Amino acid sequence: xxxxxxxxxxxxxxxxxxxxxxxxxxxxxxxxxxxxxxxxxxxxxxxxxxxxxxxxxxxxxxxxxxxxxxxxxxxxxxxxxxxxxxxxxxxxxxxxxxxxxxxxxxxxxxxxxxxxxxxxxxxxxxxxxxxxxxxxxxxxxxxxxxxxxxxxxxxxxxxxxxxxxxxxxxxxxxxxxxxxxxxxxxxxxxxxxxxxxxxxxxxxxxxxxxxxxxxxxxxxxxxxxxxxxxxxxxxxxxxxxxxxxxxxxxxxxxxxxxxxxxxx
Amino acid sequence: xxxxxxxxxxxxxxxxxxxxxxxxxxxxxxxxxxxxxxxxxxxxxxxxxxxxxxxxxxxxxxxxxxxxxxxxxxxxxxxxxxxxxxxxxxxxxxxxxxxxxxxxxxxxxxxxxxxxxxxxxxxxxxxxxxxxxxxxxxxxxxxxxxxxxxxxxxxxxxxxxxxxxxxxxxxxxxxxxxxxxxxxxxxxxxxxxxxxxxxxxxxxxxxxxxxxxxxxxxxxxxxxxxxxxxxxxxxxxxxxxxxxxxxxxxxxxxxxxxxxxxxxxx
Numbered sequence: 001x002x003x004x005x006x007x008x009x010x011x012x013x014x015x016x017x018x019x020x021x022x023x024x025x026x027x028x029x030x031x032x033x034x035x036x037x038x039x040x041x042x043x044x045x046x047x048x049x050x051x052x053x054x055x056x057x058x059x060x061x062x063x064x065x066x067x068x069x070x071x072x073x074x075x076x077x078x079x080x081x082x083x084x085x086x087x088x089x090x091x092x093x094x095x096x097x098x099x100x101x102x103x104x105x106x107x108x109x110x111x112x113x114x115x116x117x118x119x120x121x122x123x124x125x126x127x128x129x130x131x132x133x134x135x136x137x138x139x140x141x142x143x144x145x146x147x148x149x150x151x152x153x154x155x156x157x158x159x160x161x162x163x164x165x166x167x168x169x170x171x172x173x174x175x176x177x178x179x180x181x182x183x184x185x186x187x188x189x190x191x192x193x194x195x196x197x198x199x200x201x202x203x204x205x206x207x208x209x210x211x212x213x214x215x216x217x218x219x220x221x222x223x224x225x226x227x228x229x230x231x232x233x234x235x236x237x238x239x240x241x242x243x244x245x246x247x248x249x250x251x252x253x254x255x256x257x258x259x260x261x262x263x264x
Numbered sequence: 265x266x267x268x269x270x271x272x273x274x275x276x277x278x279x280x281x282x283x284x285x286x287x288x289x290x291x292x293x294x295x296x297x298x299x300x301x302x303x304x305x306x307x308x309x310x311x312x313x314x315x316x317x318x319x320x321x322x323x324x325x326x327x328x329x330x331x332x333x334x335x336x337x338x339x340x341x342x343x344x345x346x347x348x349x350x351x352x353x354x355x356x357x358x359x360x361x362x363x364x365x366x367x368x369x370x371x372x373x374x375x376x377x378x379x380x381x382x383x384x385x386x387x388x389x390x391x392x393x394x395x396x397x398x399x400x401x402x403x404x405x406x407x408x409x410x411x412x413x414x415x416x417x418x419x420x421x422x423x424x425x426x427x428x429x430x431x432x433x434x435x436x437x438x439x440x441x442x443x444x445x446x447x448x449x450x451x452x453x454x455x456x457x458x459x460x461x462x463x464x465x466x467x468x469x470x471x472x473x474x475x476x477x478x479x480x481x482x483x484x485x486x487x488x489x490x491x492x493x494x495x496x497x498x499x500x501x502x503x504x505x506x507x508x509x510x511x512x513x514x515x516x517x518x519x520x521x522x523x524x525x526x527x528x529x530x
Contacts, residue, residue, distance in 0.1 A: 164321050165351040169365040170341030170416060179364075183355045260355045260396040 048230035053237070056230040070238060072215040076132065076207055080139025081200045085193060088147035093185050095148065096155025097177075109145050117142045118206050130211035138207035143196045150196070154188030155181065187254070187261040194250035201243040266294035267452060268318065268420055273327035275313055275478075287313045288324070289477030295420070295454055300446060302455045302467035303480075304509065306517050310478025311456045315424050318454060319345050331419060341365055344413030348425040350405050352397040358384065358408050359393040365416035383411035386445055403434040410442065414449070423455040427462070436494065439465055447491060460513065464505045465492060472509055474516045476523050481512055 006013060030050070036042045037049035044052070060066035094101045117138055124134050158181060166180045208217030216235050223231035254261070275288040287310040295301045305311045316322045317329060320339035329336040331343070344365075352361050362380035371379075384390055387407040397405055406426050413421055427435040439462060446453060457463050463470045467486050474481045486505060488496055496502055 159349065159351070161347050161349045161351050162353070164316075164319075164339075165345065165347055166364075167321065167339035168319050168341075168343060168345040168422070169412065170368045175368065180353065183353070186355070258355070260398065262354070262398040 045227040045229060048228075048233055052230040053233045056228075056234045057237075060231075060234070066234070066238065069214055069216045069219045069235075070242065072212075073204055073208070073217065073239075074242070076135045076215065077139055077200050077204060079132075080136040080207070081143055081197060083136065084140045084144035084147055084196075084200075088144050089151055089189055089193075092148045092151025093155045093182060093189075096152035097158070097181055102152070105148070109148050112141075112145045113149060117203060118209075121206075121210060125210060134210065135207040135212065135215075139200050139203050142203040142206075143200050146199060147192060147196050150192040151185070151189055154192065155185050157188070158184045187258055190250065190254045190258060194247060194254070197246050197250060198243060201239060201246070204239060267297045267332055268293075268295040268454070269328075269330045270294075270314075270318070271328040271330075273314070273317065273324045273329065275310065275317070275322070276325045286477040288317075289479045291327075291479055293471065293480060295452060298450050298452055299468045300453045300455065300466055301469050301471065302457060302463040303471045303473055304457055304460060304463040304513070305473030305478075306475050306513060307458060309473045309475035309516070311458075311473050312424055313478070314473075315345070315422050315454065315456050318420070319343050319422050341369065341416040342419045343422060344416050344418035344420075345422040345424065346406065346409045346413050346426040348428045350397070350402070350409075350429075352400075352405050352408055352412075354397050357394050357396055358389060358400070361397070361408055362412045362415050364412060369416070379415050380411075383414055384408075386414075386448070387411045387441065401434075402430050403438055406430065406438060407441065410445070414445070414451070418451075420452045420454060423453065425457055426455075428457070428459075435459075435462070440493070442466065443490075443492060460506055460509050461497060463509070464488070464502055465497060470505075470509065472512045472516075475519065481516070484508065 005011070006017070033047075033050060037044070037047055048056075057066065060069075091101070091105065095105050096102070120141060121134075121138065124137050128134050128137060162180060162184060163176055166176045171179060204215070205217035205220060208215040209221065212218035212221075216239055220232050220235035223229075223235065270291060270293040273288055273291045273293075274286070276284050276286055278284045291314065293314075303311045303314065313322065317324055318331075318336065320336050320343065336343075353364065356364065359377070359380045362383055363376040366376040366379050381390075381393065384393055387410055389404060389407055389411070392400065392404070397408070400408070409426070427438045430438060443466065455463075455466060464486055469483060469485050471483045472481045473479065484505065488499070488501055488505075
């Protein structure tokens, strides 16, 4: 039938086809990589070969240094992200539903969200030094303002009828917020935490730009000096995999914590 | 004795950059204890505004609203409301939704559960106590919403086109179920609809509203015998009522249409 083919929009395909297509895209990239390196098209200090990246990985896992870098980065990312979320979720929910809070906060967030975090690094060094606090602060600043705006949107979209309905059932203002507005926001909050967690990972290298002696971002920057492209790629892959794991964690947590919520 | 009384209610909306709209113009209405009153009117006639005033969700520009002689001042559990949109709390199960009001009142858990299970049975949803709203059809959701509004044992039940989003078979079924529940629990109901059949089938009295300015054009007592069943819809007396209301509403629809066109061309 003409309406049911791979090329008709919004049509489901069977799982086998889906998996096959996904594998093909990964295989094409790998094949291209092999062709460029083993085919001698690019020099090794331009692009390391797959087996070199694997060897670099094995070596750094054997002496545990890869895990140390991972741990250092995770501490920075998670601290910054959790700190941002603790503030952004409640403030964002209030901002989306109370015009007064919106009026107070919006000028600042509207401005801050366009400032590249890297532009603030000199000030951060001046104000809080070059320790782990500075790195956590980079992640915080990179995610907080984005979270605030996304979560305020979630809160603003909660149906007014739901709120009105709670009033007619005898809820006062405080309970309308705690028992209706907050739970109603939770699916949207979880979705946006998941999205901003992804963004937090993208700030990792920026966070470890200054005075780091450990961490995946540091590992990559350090490898750059010696053109160790195998270590650079190892760092890139590790970040990607850790990012995927956190993403899966959020998907799992949403399903687990919010089983009542309709859409994923 | 009239328990709900609206006197000279006027509501004027003043949207920014647009001419003011007279949503309700000097409306007076009395609803007696235990009666089923229906307000029928074209869309935009201010009938929802009227209901929201009684619920306490809006305040009139001028006029007086009283329930049992007490002025209405903000929303309260003694005026339960069923909305047209689905307003079940999606994070609560059917039973928890129905328990929402009693729990706010501070009743004990077992009291809340008794009230909820009783009402869930009354709306024929026993077996779905632990389901989440996302698992229910539109008609089932509105039945839970009805049970939830009744759980507070309100003085008056306000219904704002509660079956408007349902298909016509489900709607018919819901109307009969609503009458059953009303018959057995004797509640004062104020029901809003634009569906003339629904108004006559349900109401003890039907108030026909006109649009722009919104006012009550005529009130009719519906003396079709209760309990009413689906055959009432085709009885001669039903048809007589329908003819009367149709002609009232027909003039109104034309007027509303003209007014809308004038606004557009202005």
